[in-house]
Amino acid sequence: MIVIPQNLPSQVAPLTWLLGTWVGWGTQSSPEGSNLVTFEFDCQVVGEQVSTRLAVFNTDAVVEVDAQVGALEGIDLLPRSGVASEETAYWKVLKDTDGEDNYLQVTSASTDGIAGLWVGRVQGPRIRLLIDTAVHKEGAPAASLGERMLGLVNSDIFFNETLNTDKGDFVVSGRVARVEEAKPIETFEKE
Numbered sequence: 153m154i155v156i157p158q159n160l161p162s163q164v165a166p167l168t169w170l171l172g173t174w175v176g177w178g179t180q181s182s183p184e185g186s187n188l189v190t191f192e193f194d195c196q197v198v199g200e201q202v203s204t205r206l207a208v209f210n211t212d213a214v215v216e217v218d219a220q221v222g223a224l225e226g227i228d229l230l231p232r233s234g235v236a237s238e239e240t241a242y243w244k245v246l247k248d249t250d251g252e253d254n255y256l257q258v259t260s261a262s263t264d265g266i267a268g269l270w271v272g273r274v275q276g277p278r279i280r281l282l283i284d285t286a287v288h289k290e291g292a293p294a295a296s297l298g299e300r301m302l303g304l305v306n307s308d309i310f311f312n313e314t315l316n317t318d319k320g321d322f323v324v325s326g327r328v329a330r331v332e333e334a335k336p337i338e339t340f341e342k343e
Contacts, residue, residue, distance in 0.1 A: 155333045163200045163245050166253055166274045169304050170195040170202065171334035176308070177217065177226030178326015180208060180236060183319060188213040190230050193309070193328050197337045202243040208236040208324065223308050223329035238263045245274070256281060265292030266315075270300065277304035283315075293317035 154169055174193040179186055192207040211230040221229070241260035248255040258270040258281060266288045272281035283298030297316040302309055312325040 157197065157334050157337050159337050159339055160197065161200045161337075163253070164197055164202050164243075166245050167195075167202050167243060169277045170204075170302070170309070171197065172330045173332035174223075174309060174328035174330050175227055176223030176326055176328030177211075177221075177230055178311075178324065181321075181323040183321070187211070188217060188230055189236055189324070189326070190227055190232060191326055191328055196335050198242070200244075204241045204243065205238065206241075207238045210234045210236045223327045224331075226327075235263075241270075248273070265289035266295060268295065268298065270298070272300075278302070293319040293322065 154171075156168055157171065160168065172195060174195075175191065176193075177188065177190045180189045188211050190209045190211055192205075192209075194205045196203050209232040212233045213230050215229055217226055217229055239260050239262040241258050244257045245253050246255045246257060247253055254274050256270070256272045256274055256279065258272075259268070260270065261267040266286060268286040269284045270281040271284045272279060279300070279302040281300040283295060286295040286298065288294050293315070295315045295317050298314065300311065300313045302311040308327045308329050310327045313323065315322045
């Protein structure tokens with residue numbers, strides 16, 4: 153069930169299904185190989201935007217985890233062994249050329265040393281983003297192409313991100329389940 157926060161700005165209404173704190177598991181692949189990881193995804197309203205924080209944790213996986221295993225069950229099977237990466241992003245919903253509130257601009261920065269501007273669309277409980285511009289710190293992978301897809305399926309968010317870089321392809325995919333509803337939205341009195 154989706155709980156709509158009181159005083160939700162209409163500009164972020166298309167992203168209501170993302171709000172809250174989510175946890176789950178999945179895989180992370182790079183040119184060096186692939187491994188099982190766990191995730192924390194937090195999505196809150198900040199002004200007329202949405203702020204997200206995605207933390208990816210390495211695991212000491214000694215078990216095979218079937219792809220059908222649920223988000224919460226997967227977390228229990230995969231003990232964390234450290235932070236792999238973390239990203240903070242701000243999502244803004246804009247009107248498209250047809251006047252629909254479904255065009256997205258997302259700015260992000262990660263501990264991997266990559267900052268990006270993503271553009272895309274939200275259509276119901278589905279999002280597709282493409283990287284428009286990316287910059288990187290010295291030594292970090294230089295992203296030339298990138299795509300993110302998120303979708304709500306049976307109350308879980310399934311997602312996939314692919315970055316094509318000068319150091320090879322990096323892919324993160326998984327599923328997360330909501331464990332907390334969105335925090336109350338702070339309002340300010342107008343002077």
